Amino acid sequence: MDVANQTDQLKSFIFRFxxxxxxxxxxxxxxxxxxxSSDYSYMGLTREDTGGAFLFQYTVSGFAEIRxxxxxxxxxxxxxxxxxxxxxxxxxxxxxxxxxxCLFVSFDGPEAEKCWSYVDQTLGPVAAFPEHSxxxxxxxxxxxxAKAKAVxxxxxxxxxxxxxxxxxxxxxxxHGTPGVWPDIVTKAVRLLDERYRDLQNLDELAxxxxxxxxxxxxxxRRTVGKTPIEYLSRKRxxxxxxxxxxxxxxxxxxxxxxxxxxxxxxxxxxxxxxxxPPGQFRKKYDRYDFMFD
Numbered sequence: 001m002d003v004a005n006q007t008d009q010l011k012s013f014i015f016r017f018x019x020x021x022x023x024x025x026x027x028x029x030x031x032x033x034x035x036x037s038s039d040y041s042y043m044g045l046t047r048e049d050t051g052g053a054f055l056f057q058y059t060v061s062g063f064a065e066i067r068x069x070x071x072x073x074x075x076x077x078x079x080x081x082x083x084x085x086x087x088x089x090x091x092x093x094x095x096x097x098x099x100x101x102c103l104f105v106s107f108d109g110p111e112a113e114k115c116w117s118y119v120d121q122t123l124g125p126v127a128a129f130p131e132h133s134x135x136x137x138x139x140x141x142x143x144x145x146a147k148a149k150a151v152x153x154x155x156x157x158x159x160x161x162x163x164x165x166x167x168x169x170x171x172x173x174x175h176g177t178p179g180v181w182p183d184i185v186t187k188a189v190r191l192l193d194e195r196y197r198d199l200q201n202l203d204e205l206a207x208x209x210x211x212x213x214x215x216x217x218x219x220x221r222r223t224v225g226k227t228p229i230e231y232l233s234r235k236r237x238x239x240x241x242x243x244x245x246x247x248x249x250x251x252x253x254x255x256x257x258x259x260x261x262x263x264x265x266x267x268x269x270x271x272x273x274x275x276x277p278p279g280q281f282r283k284k285y286d287r288y289d290f291m292f293d
Contacts, residue, residue, distance in 0.1 A: 013146040015157055024158045026109035026165060028052065031146050033060075035101040040064065040093040044086050051085040052106030054116045058129060058136060062099040066091035066126065073126040075100070080136075081126045082119050082168075089125075103139055107161060115165040122172040132189070135167040148245035184209055185223045188216070192228065196235045197259045202228055236260070237273050244282045251278055 013031055029052030042049075058080040066073050066081055068089045075081065075091070083089050085106055093100050119127075129136050142160055151157050181189075188209055192199070199205060205228065206213040220228050236258040243254045255266035270278045 015146075015151065015154070024109055024154065026107055026111040026115075026161045027154060027158045028142070028161045029106045029108055031105040031143055033101075033103050033143055035062075035099055036093060037099045038093065040100060042091055044083065044089045047086075052108040052112070053085055054082065054108075054112045055085045055104060055106045056080060056082045056139075057091075057102050057104040058139060060101040060103055062101050063094075063097050064091055064100040064102075065094050068125045075102075075126070078128050078131060079126060080129050082116055083125055084116065103136075103143060105139060105142060105164070107165075109158075111162070111165055115168055119168055119172060129171070133171060135164065135171050138164050138167050144242060148242070150245070181223050182219065184211060184216070185220055188220060188228065189224070189231070192232050192235060196232055196239065197257065199232065199259065232259075233269065233273070237270065240266070240270060240278065241281070244278055254278070 015028060015030065029050075059075045059077050061077055063077070064075045066075055066089055068081070068083065068087075073079070073081070081089075081091070142164060145151055145160060151160060188205065191205060191208060202213050202217065206216045209216060211219075217227060220231075224231060226234070239258045240254055243249060243257060247254075249257070251267065252263045255261070255263040258266070260266035260269070267277055267279075270281070274281065
């Protein structure tokens with residue numbers, strides 16, 4: 001695997017493997033996460049960079065615009081487009097936007113073409129995907145696998161790509177699509193995602209939301225399907241896995257980075273969550289491929 005770009009604003013991975021492979025139904029050409037504040041303009045019919053046959057791109061923050069054929073769409077957070085890589089489109093940063101952050105993946109293979117055709121006919125070229133919908137959660141998972149250098153051959157890459165297409169099909173049929181969350185729950189999830197390191201208790205979170213703790217727990221569980229503490233633990237374990245795979249930090253340091261002051265308690269929670277202690281996970285992480293629910 002070749003790392004094409006790696007800066008503060010752009011981190012993308014282009015996959016090239018030396019060994020010949022049989023033709024695959026779907027494979028990822030590249031995946032990346034980038035933030036742009038200037039010089040952002042790509043036209044499908046004239047772009048000089050290379051990519052897979054089809055491009056799926058999801059807006060994380062900020063906004064951009066895309067012209068697809070004779071119509072222009074605003075790419076706000078939660079909006080994604082799915083287009084042929086060399087198609088008739090132009091996406092760019094409009095003058096009134098201060099930045100655009102996105103997560104993208106490009107595909108090759110006949111299954112990618114079938115999926116694009118179905119999504120285009122069902123949802124259109126631009127559609128809204130809730131942040132916690134299954135396709136976007138799995139897209140983040142794919143990116144983390146690439147970032148952790150866990151993709152070692154073209155076959156594993158194809159195995160990683162195929163579930164994403166299936167999630168898109170299921171999303172089009174209304175499966176894996178969370179309902180509209182109350183604003184207070186959306187804000188709570190954002191706070192948990194941002195403050196998982198230093199959040200001490202639910203009283204602190206409920207105070208920040210201006211809501212009683214007991215009503216908050218009930219509303220959160222009914223909406224998200226897990227308690228705030230369960231969500232917080234999942235977030236901390238997700239970050240712990242990322243640090244174990246991508247850094248050589250000590251277990252004590254990782255425990256503190258994800259919000260546990262006691263490394264022994266961190267190890268206990270980790271083992272209960274994954275069935276293996278963090279030290280063993282680090283030594284043999286390539287054997288494990290976790291998708292967080």
